[in-house]
Amino acid sequence: xxxxxxxxxxxxxxxxxxxxxxxxxxxxxxxxxxxxxxxxxxxxxxxxxxxxxxxxxxxxxxxxxxxxxxxxxxxxxxxxxxxxxxxxxxxxxxxxxxxxxxxxxxxxxxxxxxxxxxxxxxxxxxxxxxxxxxxxxxxxxxxxxxxxxxxxxxxxxxxxxxxxxxxxxxxxxxxxxxxxxxxxxxxxxxxxxxxxxxxxxxxxxxxxxxxxxxxxxxxxxxxxxxxxxxxxxxxxxxxxxxxxxxxxxxxxxxxxxxxxxxxxxxxxxxxxxxxxxxxxxxxxxxxxxxxxxxxxxxxxxxxxxxxxxxxxxxxxxxxxxxxxxxxxxxxxxxxxxxxxxxxxxxxxxxxxxxxxxxxxxxxxxxxxxxxxxxxxxxxxxxxxxxxxxxxxxxxxxxxxxxxxxxxxxxxxxxxxxxxxxxxxxxxxxxxxxxxxxxxxxxxxxxxxxxxxxxx
Numbered sequence: 001x002x003x004x005x006x007x008x009x010x011x012x013x014x015x016x017x018x019x020x021x022x023x024x025x026x027x028x029x030x031x032x033x034x035x036x037x038x039x040x041x042x043x044x045x046x047x048x049x050x051x052x053x054x055x056x057x058x059x060x061x062x063x064x065x066x067x068x069x070x071x072x073x074x075x076x077x078x079x080x081x082x083x084x085x086x087x088x089x090x091x092x093x094x095x096x097x098x099x100x101x102x103x104x105x106x107x108x109x110x111x112x113x114x115x116x117x118x119x120x121x122x123x124x125x126x127x128x129x130x131x132x133x134x135x136x137x138x139x140x141x142x143x144x145x146x147x148x149x150x151x152x153x154x155x156x157x158x159x160x161x162x163x164x165x166x167x168x169x170x171x172x173x174x175x176x177x178x179x180x181x182x183x184x185x186x187x188x189x190x191x192x193x194x195x196x197x198x199x200x201x202x203x204x205x206x207x208x209x210x211x212x213x214x215x216x217x218x219x220x221x222x223x224x225x226x227x228x229x230x231x232x233x234x235x236x237x238x239x240x241x242x243x244x245x246x247x248x249x250x251x252x253x254x255x256x257x258x259x260x261x262x263x264x265x266x267x268x269x270x271x272x273x274x275x276x277x278x279x280x281x282x283x284x285x286x287x288x289x290x291x292x293x294x295x296x297x298x299x300x301x302x303x304x305x306x307x308x309x310x311x312x313x314x315x316x317x318x319x320x321x322x323x324x325x326x327x328x329x330x331x332x333x334x335x336x337x338x339x340x341x342x343x344x345x346x347x348x349x350x351x352x353x354x355x356x357x358x359x360x361x362x363x364x365x366x367x368x369x370x371x372x373x374x375x376x377x378x379x380x381x382x383x384x385x386x387x388x389x390x391x392x393x394x395x396x397x398x399x400x401x402x403x404x405x406x407x408x409x410x411x412x413x414x415x416x417x418x419x420x421x422x423x424x425x426x427x428x429x430x431x432x433x434x435x436x437x438x439x440x441x442x443x444x445x446x447x448x449x450x451x452x453x454x455x
Contacts, residue, residue: 007416014423015276017268023275023285026430027105030112033437037448038111038309044451045306055298068293068307080315081364083164083277084323085343088333091273093249094256096324098274099281103316106284107309113285113433115305115440116140117294124389131294133287133429134385140436152287152428153382159421160288160379162205162372162399166406169368170197172345176357191408198407202400204369209376209396223366228319231363235322238351242329249328279422281320282312286422287429288378302447305440326351372403 047053049068087095113133122135134149141148174193177183239246256262262270283289293308323344327333330347348356376399383395 011416011419014420030108087277095274097257099278102278103312106312110308114293114308118301132291155424156382
């Protein structure tokens, strides 16, 4: 059995129908259990991000905007570009519909998990406030549940390695900046080029991640919003210039989602592929987002839950849909051997000839590297919980070396490893959130009542 086949079996086992029940079923539970109340306060959530409700003197390390930007730096990237391409190639257009459903229930999931992130923060051995599923479990459920916190951190170390983003970043730079212009002779025997590009990425990442979450948040708040604007500007141009085709492709997405003969293997197969890719896109229920929002400078848990709720709306409903439209309109998803981000680059080349791939490369570079920054923080949090913060430099050095491995590995191996780890991370995250959901609903009632009284 090859490594690809072995990792594929592992990923398929981890992403069985039970994950459909856990992530989508759990998200539906949160949606109904909250009586849809958080969704009525989207405007209030935006005002919190804008700094209208400051938390002077509160515990934490970064602002609400910094927490949202850091969390989105970990999601708006290859999960929205390369992962959408993977979803369409493996599951067909119908997989996008299930990504949308996952995002909608994911908004409710993030409200609950990230409210808990502030409600049950812990302190490390240096006395610094920290947040994440491991602290929610130990602080909220008690020490007898510590095994679940340890399990999350172990699989979190693997799930947050910079594998997918590093691999796809090197791939698109190699293909479009070296091989296609003729600076590198062929696509064969590219190990030396991939390694050199990996070293460059590694050095850039090292300059930021060794400075901790404050430096990561500083870079993310400047880079992520600008790149989203550029990317969405490209998508807007493609959609406007093909506006008559848009209704057809939306209809195709919906009909394929419920087709018994879909590429993904019927309704259930397409559904699982869409949810699998959405988990990588918005991370709702996975637990990584909890660590970013757990660092927010606030003592009001519900405020951070509202801020976190905005994430899936932006990165999956907006950015992923834009990517899907570009790929579907281009037609390159039919009859091509391209995979991941290279498929997206081909789509940009068809819909925006000449300049398209290079605008995509600009976005991919910043999206990918900012995601790698944030994943380093997530993995570092898991490592610190297991082994202590004083040893975190060892993890960071190993993390940087993992970039070199990812730069020279195959895409399928990478996708399978990360998929399996993400599925396993969701088990402790969703379990603890469901068990502690009454605490969130109680806090939400008090917060919204106080907000109504002050208005």
